[in-house]
Amino acid sequence: MTGLGAAEAEVVGLTSELIRIDTTNTGELETTVGERVAAEYVAGKLGEVGYDVTYVESGAPNRGNVIVRLAGADPSRGALLVHGHLDVVPADPAEWSVHPFSGAVQDGYVWGRGAVDMKDMVAMMIATARRFRRDNIVPPRDIVFAFVADEEAGGAYGAQWLVENRRDLFEGVTEAIGEVGGFSVTLAEDVRAYCIEIAEKGIAWMRLRVRGRAGHGSMIHDDNPVTKLAEAVARLGRHRFPQVLTESVREFLNEVSNLTGLTFSEDDLEGAVGKLGPLSRAVGATLRDTANPTMLNAGYKVNVIPSVAEATVDCRILPGRQAAFERELDEILGPDVEREWITHLPPVETTFDGALADAMGAAILAEDPGARVLPYMLSGGTDAKAFSTLGIRCFGFSPLRLPPDLDFTALFHGVDERVPVDAIKFGTRVLDRFLRSC
Structure with missing residues (x-):
């Protein structure tokens, strides 16, 4: 099978298989499983469609990273980095409805540790990269796909090590996408928005x-x-700590206000943010x-x-x-x-403007007409912290269309972590559109 349908057909299986590979990162070398088996799995999937694969162990045994570059139509343009991490946080099987490393596909979801953080996006990256190679698709500019270790412990044996020791792998890269952004939130019955990360706390x-x-x-x-x-x-x-309204958070709240009619008075900002439902936890954590x-x-x-x-x-x-x-x-x-x-x-911070931001919005709207795109700040951290030190402009863009009643932010590092099957198929279509127009 070829075409976009092939990528959609395999992305669910890829997600499940990646979850079944235990890449638990405890933060201590003695007890961390390591990412090597997952990295070798990724390398095999990319190698079989003709990529020239670079496998790098980053400063310690079994801390595997995989990087490939797909040549674009205009080599004079800055390259785009698409990055995802292979490691996951620990999980106690006794607390879960299914085994956290089962990769079970049931009830319309793929279940397991890493389902949203972030083996779903890693699977979308693999499926899209394979589709481009199989179908001889040439993107507008070079694309570097990076599958890295150790994000859950700060990246010392992953992205941080790579930018310090193998920056040649990212030569010419000017912009990047990674986690956590591009997911949908239902703000009202007829208002769905996709949050794209433009900033994150230190x-x-x-x-x-x-x-x-x-x-x-x-x-x-x-x-x-x-x-x-x-x-x-x-x-x-x-x-x-004192309340501080940064420009990126102010922009997000202004956009939400325009969409919903909610007001966000600085006299009671936390109370107003509380009206955002499950999203209020994530937004509230960016106020101070x-x-x-x-x-x-x-x-x-x-x-x-x-x-x-x-x-x-x-x-x-x-x-x-x-x-x-x-x-x-x-x-x-x-x-x-x-x-x-x-x-x-x-911290990492950029603005939501320019051709790349336009391409992200256009790819989402093509698959979900009538939706809106909102820039936001992430309260956590990602490998963007490492890649931004190379002068790369970083965004969080791992697109998912989610059910209105799913408390998505609670799934990160949570019990019964899972991702909707339809969401990763949607994300694969969006990522395909985006990378063909970026």
């Missing part, structure tokens, strides 16, 4: 450390690092910086007061807020708490 994973005097657990002790750390962590966890304590570590025996206590904190910082955020941290934590950055990746 990631700053932080370790806190308090030192004190070790001693016997039975004694009165006024220098207990566990107590001091617990008090500091509680202050930080309860703290609300966040610092969420996630792990605590102290002591080695119940009757011993330790000399050191540590905690980790997941910080997400709005563009332009780094210095103010750090000043506020120091005020909250106080002088007894040491802090260090474990991972520090900057």
